[in-house]
Amino acid sequence: MTYPASTRVRVRAFDPDHHTRVPRYVRGQAGEIVAALGRWPLPDDSARGITPPRVQTCYAVRFSAADLWGSGDHTVTVDLWESYLDRA
Amino acid sequence: MTEHDDLPAAARARRLEERVIAAGLTSDDEIDEFLTRLYANASPVNGARMAARAWTDPAFRELLLADGNAAAADFGFSVPPPDQHGYQLRVVANTDQVHNVIVCTLCSCYPVSLLGPSPGWYKSFAYRSRTVREPRAVLAEFGVAPPETVRVSVWDSTSEARYMVLPARPAGTGALGADQLAALVTRNGLIGTALV
Numbered sequence: 001m002t003y004p005a006s007t008r009v010r011v012r013a014f015d016p017d018h019h020t021r022v023p024r025y026v027r028g029q030a031g032e033i034v035a036a037l038g039r040w041p042l043p044d045d046s047a048r049g050i051t052p053p054r055v056q057t058c059y060a061v062r063f064s065a066a067d068l069w070g071s072g073d074h075t076v077t078v079d080l081w082e083s084y085l086d087r088a
Numbered sequence: 089m090t091e092h093d094d095l096p097a098a099a100r101a102r103r104l105e106e107r108v109i110a111a112g113l114t115s116d117d118e119i120d121e122f123l124t125r126l127y128a129n130a131s132p133v134n135g136a137r138m139a140a141r142a143w144t145d146p147a148f149r150e151l152l153l154a155d156g157n158a159a160a161a162d163f164g165f166s167v168p169p170p171d172q173h174g175y176q177l178r179v180v181a182n183t184d185q186v187h188n189v190i191v192c193t194l195c196s197c198y199p200v201s202l203l204g205p206s207p208g209w210y211k212s213f214a215y216r217s218r219t220v221r222e223p224r225a226v227l228a229e230f231g232v233a234p235p236e237t238v239r240v241s242v243w244d245s246t247s248e249a250r251y252m253v254l255p256a257r258p259a260g261t262g263a264l265g266a267d268q269l270a271a272l273v274t275r276n277g278l279i280g281t282a283l284v
Contacts, residue, residue: 021194021246021247023244037178037247037249038248040170040247058247058248058249060243068220072222073239074239074240074241075240075241075242076242076244077243077244079244079247080246080247
């Protein structure tokens with residue numbers, strides 16, 4: 001499954017005890033797919049020495065500052081692997 | 089500001105090196121070879137030359153924004169893809185509607201081969217935490233004040249992609265040649281913390 005650009009997605013609000021590339025400030029937040037970047041090994045697996053690691057599409061996902069922080073007129077775009085996301 | 093180069097951090101890095109070498113995961117030679125390759129030709133002059141060409145060559149600008157790795161290869165710069173221990177180069181263009189700025193909140197990623205070694209402030213907790221929260225305040229401290237009508241777009245480098253800003257071409261530079269244009273482009277301009 002690949003999310004097309006403009007799809008609204010929500011970052012899973014998980015708190016794993018292992019390495020992950022989901023910054024805490026976007027967990028549980030809704031954003032919009034800007035682009036699919038490529039299919040890359042999931043760092044959560046690679047960092048734990050899981051072989052082979054899951055390979056997933058990584059997306060640039062844009063969030064509004066107002067959603068993230070309750071104020072601000074900027075946007076923040078974060079690269080997130082597919083299993084970090086659900087369709088919003 | 090000093091967490092990457094103060095003595096305790098250097099000692100920690102040495103101990104980590106010793107452990108991964110003892111575990112047979114790498115060797116001193118391999119680490120040396122990697123660092124030599126990483127820094128041999130790494131310089132913001134590389135990114136500056138690409139930006140200057142994008143200002144004068146519309147086809148190159150299109151390529152640069154669509155496929156940064158291919159655009160870098162056009163210059164003979166070594167930017168291997170992620171599956172070859174490299175990265176995907178993504179270039180974001182400043183316009184009269186958007187001002188882009190790059191950060192890595194998780195560590196200090198950026199395209200080293202095109203921007204040179206990252207400045208100390210880029211690795212600081214203050215820059216990393218504040219840029220996603222209050223970029224206009226951070227930019228103001230760098231002397232950059234985009235008008236209200238310009239959206240500030242922050243890019244947090246959390247994956248195998250590395251971001252570079254294509255600054256807007258300054259007015260009044262129509263008569264300049266490629267080298268003179270490239271000389272206008274600073275490392276901070278390619279990060280988004282300076283105008284060109």
